[in-house]
Amino acid sequence: MFAVLIDQFWSLTIAGVALGFIYVLISLGYTMVYGVLRMINFANSEIFMWGTFGTIITNRDIFHYTQISEPATGLKLGIVLISSLLMSMFVAGLTAVLVEFVAYRRLRAKGTNRLATLISAIGVSICLQEIMRLLTDSRPVGSPRVLEKIILTEVWGANIRLDTVITIIAAAIIYFLLERFIKLSRMGKAIRAVSQNEDAAKLMGVNLNRVITTTFLVGGLATGAASFFYVTVFEYSKYNIGFTMGMAAFTAAVLGGIGNIRGAFFGGLTLGLLEVYASAVLGTQWKAVTVFIVLVLVLLFKPNGLFGEAVQQTRA
Amino acid sequence: MNKNFQRSLAVISAVALAFGAVSASSAQAAVKTYSIAYQGPLSGGEASTGIDEINAVKYAVKLFNAANKGFNIKVVAVDDQGDPAVASVVAPGTGANKKIIGLVGPAYSGATIASLPYYKAGGLPLISPSATRVSLTKSDSPDFGYPVFHRVVATDDKQGPALAKYATKGVSAAKVFVFDDQSAYAVPLRGYVEAAMPKVSGASLVGGGDSVPNTTTDFSPTIAKIKTSGANVVIYTGYYSQAAIFVKQLRDSGSTAVFAGGDGVFNQQFAVLAGAAAEGSRLTGVAGLADVGAKEEAAFKKSMGISSGVYAVESFNAANIFLSGIKAGKTTRAAMLKWVTNYKGVGLGGAVLSFLPNGDIATGGFSGFTITNGLLKNTGPVK
Incomplete structure (x- = not known):
C-alpha cells in the first residue's frame, strides 16, 4: 500500500507542491474577498477558468504556436511566457473587477442581505x-x-522538470509580492483596515469602493497567475475546469483559515500534497474522500482553520 | 386606405393563403415524410464521435432520399453530450415525439442507460452504432434494453480480450497497468481487460490499477504508481479527451511504456489533442469506411464534403436498417421494432446484420489501430 509513496516520494512531493502553489494562488482570490467583505466570491472558480484561455489565446493566436510547432527557446521563450502570464492575469483581473461591478456593488450599496450576494455570485x-x-x-x-x-x-530518484521548477519559483514570488503589497503598501493597509472594521476605516477617510475593487483586482490577478501555471503544466483547458479547481482552492482556503493570506498559502500546499499522497497510497478514487475527511477533522479541532485565529485577532 | 379596400385586401390574402396551402399539401401528398433520430454527443468533449456518427446517418439518408423519390426522410439530431445527466433531460422529449419511428444511438453506454426508461415506455426502436457495455443486453441486468435496444457493434466482453491482446502484442514479458475513468463504460471494460490478461501469454497485471475521476487533469499519482509497478504497458479504458492529457503527462515523465485504449479513446481527436505524445498508441475500434474501400470513402467525401470518421460503417448500417423498414412500409414504432428484431441483411463492408434475441449483433469484432504520424492506422482485426 505504501510502496508507491516510499518509492516515488520525491516525485509525488514535487508534483504536490506544484499543484499546491496553483491552489495557493486561486485560494488568494477567495480569501482576499472574504477577508474584506465576509462573502464567498463563488465566481472565482470561473475567473480562473477564463484566465486559462488568456494563456491559450496568447500562445495560439498571438504567437501562432500550434500542436506541431517546436517549443520556444531563449529570449523568445521568456517573452512568450511573460506575455501569457500577463494576459492571463489581465483577463482574470478584469473579469474579477467586472464581476464585482456588475454582481456585487449595487447589492452592497442597497444594503441587501448576504444571501442575495451569494445567489448573485452563483448566478x-x-x-x-x-x-x-x-x-x-x-x-x-x-x-x-x-x-x-x-x-x-534527478534528485533522490525524482525528475526535476523545467515547468515544475518555473511554477514553484514563480508562484512563490507572486505570493510573496502580494503578501508584501498587503502588508506594506498604503492600499494594502487600507484593505486590512476595511477588513478589521469597515465603519472605522470609512471614518478615517478610506474610500471603500476603491478598496473593494482593488481587493477583487488583486484576487483576480493571483487567480490569473494560477491559470497561467495550470495551462503551462497541463496544456489544456475546458469550460468546466473551474468547478474542480475552484472547489479545491476554496477547500484550501477554509483549511488554512479563510480570510487569512498565510492560511491560503499553507492550506493550498497542504491540500496539494494531501491529494497527491492520498491518490498514491489509497488510489485516486479515494482522493476526494480523504481530502474532505481531513478537512472535517481539522475544522473539528480548529473551527477557524489552521490559521483562523490570526484573523480573529486582527479583527478584534 | 378606406375600409372596403382593406376588407377586400384581407379576403384576397386569405384566399391566396388557402390556395397556397392546398397546392403545397397536394404537392407533399406524393412525398411521404418520416423521421428517424440520431442520439449521441454532438457538443461537448466527446462531440467528435457523435459528429462522425451523425454524418454517416445523414449520408445514408441522403442516398436513400435520392434513390427513393417518393420518400423524404428527416434526421432529428438529439445531443446528449455523451453524458448520462444530459441524456436523461433530452430522452423524455425524444421518447414522446411519435414522429420519430427509429433512433440510431445512443452512442455511449452511460447515456443509453439513462435514456432507456423513456424509450422503453415509448416503444422506440434503437440501434446503437457504438454503445458497447455488456449489461445493456444482459437479461439479468437492470440496464437490459430489451425489447427496444439493439446494437451493430460487438460488446465489451469481446473488446476486453481484444484490447488485452492488442496492447501487449510484441511486448515480451508484458507488465500491464490498467486504469479507468469511473464511468459506466470504462469500469466494466477494465474488468474485461483484467480478466483476459492472464490468458495472454507472458502478460501479467501489475500495480493494482487505478480509478481516476473523469475531471482529473493531474495524473502524477497514477504515473507514480505506473513507475513503481515497472509496467511496460498502460491501458486506459476511458475516453479520448482525458486520455490525451494523460498520455502527454506519461511521456513527459520519461516513461516509454506502450499506451493503449479502447474504443472510447479511438478517435482522431485523441491524436490532435495529444500531439506527438499519442504516437504509437494502440487502440481498439471498428474498421472505418476507408477500410471498406477507397471508392466508398471517396463517394462519402464527395457527398458530405468531409472525410468519414469513427463508427461511420456502424452508423451507416444502423440507419439503413431503419430506412429499409420504412421502404417496406413499417412506419409505426411497433412495426419498425418488429422489423428490426427480425432483420437479416448484409451491411456495408459485407457485415452480416442480424440480431440475437437480446439485441446484440450476431457477428462482429474489433480491429487494432496504431497512431502513426498522427493518424489512426488500421492493423486489421484482433484475433
Missing part, C-alpha cells in the same frame, strides 16, 4: 461558465506546447 459563476461553453462548443481546448518539459536533473 455570475454559471453565466461565466455557460458563455465559455458556448464559445468553445463545450470542447476541451488544447494549448500548444511552448515550454519544452526538459528534465533538468
Whole structure:
C-alpha cells in the first residue's frame, strides 16, 4: 500500500507542491474577498477558468504556436511566457473587477442581505461558465506546447522538470509580492483596515469602493497567475475546469483559515500534497474522500482553520 | 386606405393563403415524410464521435432520399453530450415525439442507460452504432434494453480480450497497468481487460490499477504508481479527451511504456489533442469506411464534403436498417421494432446484420489501430 509513496516520494512531493502553489494562488482570490467583505466570491472558480484561455489565446493566436510547432527557446521563450502570464492575469483581473461591478456593488450599496450576494455570485459563476461553453462548443481546448518539459536533473530518484521548477519559483514570488503589497503598501493597509472594521476605516477617510475593487483586482490577478501555471503544466483547458479547481482552492482556503493570506498559502500546499499522497497510497478514487475527511477533522479541532485565529485577532 | 379596400385586401390574402396551402399539401401528398433520430454527443468533449456518427446517418439518408423519390426522410439530431445527466433531460422529449419511428444511438453506454426508461415506455426502436457495455443486453441486468435496444457493434466482453491482446502484442514479458475513468463504460471494460490478461501469454497485471475521476487533469499519482509497478504497458479504458492529457503527462515523465485504449479513446481527436505524445498508441475500434474501400470513402467525401470518421460503417448500417423498414412500409414504432428484431441483411463492408434475441449483433469484432504520424492506422482485426 505504501510502496508507491516510499518509492516515488520525491516525485509525488514535487508534483504536490506544484499543484499546491496553483491552489495557493486561486485560494488568494477567495480569501482576499472574504477577508474584506465576509462573502464567498463563488465566481472565482470561473475567473480562473477564463484566465486559462488568456494563456491559450496568447500562445495560439498571438504567437501562432500550434500542436506541431517546436517549443520556444531563449529570449523568445521568456517573452512568450511573460506575455501569457500577463494576459492571463489581465483577463482574470478584469473579469474579477467586472464581476464585482456588475454582481456585487449595487447589492452592497442597497444594503441587501448576504444571501442575495451569494445567489448573485452563483448566478455570475454559471453565466461565466455557460458563455465559455458556448464559445468553445463545450470542447476541451488544447494549448500548444511552448515550454519544452526538459528534465533538468534527478534528485533522490525524482525528475526535476523545467515547468515544475518555473511554477514553484514563480508562484512563490507572486505570493510573496502580494503578501508584501498587503502588508506594506498604503492600499494594502487600507484593505486590512476595511477588513478589521469597515465603519472605522470609512471614518478615517478610506474610500471603500476603491478598496473593494482593488481587493477583487488583486484576487483576480493571483487567480490569473494560477491559470497561467495550470495551462503551462497541463496544456489544456475546458469550460468546466473551474468547478474542480475552484472547489479545491476554496477547500484550501477554509483549511488554512479563510480570510487569512498565510492560511491560503499553507492550506493550498497542504491540500496539494494531501491529494497527491492520498491518490498514491489509497488510489485516486479515494482522493476526494480523504481530502474532505481531513478537512472535517481539522475544522473539528480548529473551527477557524489552521490559521483562523490570526484573523480573529486582527479583527478584534 | 378606406375600409372596403382593406376588407377586400384581407379576403384576397386569405384566399391566396388557402390556395397556397392546398397546392403545397397536394404537392407533399406524393412525398411521404418520416423521421428517424440520431442520439449521441454532438457538443461537448466527446462531440467528435457523435459528429462522425451523425454524418454517416445523414449520408445514408441522403442516398436513400435520392434513390427513393417518393420518400423524404428527416434526421432529428438529439445531443446528449455523451453524458448520462444530459441524456436523461433530452430522452423524455425524444421518447414522446411519435414522429420519430427509429433512433440510431445512443452512442455511449452511460447515456443509453439513462435514456432507456423513456424509450422503453415509448416503444422506440434503437440501434446503437457504438454503445458497447455488456449489461445493456444482459437479461439479468437492470440496464437490459430489451425489447427496444439493439446494437451493430460487438460488446465489451469481446473488446476486453481484444484490447488485452492488442496492447501487449510484441511486448515480451508484458507488465500491464490498467486504469479507468469511473464511468459506466470504462469500469466494466477494465474488468474485461483484467480478466483476459492472464490468458495472454507472458502478460501479467501489475500495480493494482487505478480509478481516476473523469475531471482529473493531474495524473502524477497514477504515473507514480505506473513507475513503481515497472509496467511496460498502460491501458486506459476511458475516453479520448482525458486520455490525451494523460498520455502527454506519461511521456513527459520519461516513461516509454506502450499506451493503449479502447474504443472510447479511438478517435482522431485523441491524436490532435495529444500531439506527438499519442504516437504509437494502440487502440481498439471498428474498421472505418476507408477500410471498406477507397471508392466508398471517396463517394462519402464527395457527398458530405468531409472525410468519414469513427463508427461511420456502424452508423451507416444502423440507419439503413431503419430506412429499409420504412421502404417496406413499417412506419409505426411497433412495426419498425418488429422489423428490426427480425432483420437479416448484409451491411456495408459485407457485415452480416442480424440480431440475437437480446439485441446484440450476431457477428462482429474489433480491429487494432496504431497512431502513426498522427493518424489512426488500421492493423486489421484482433484475433
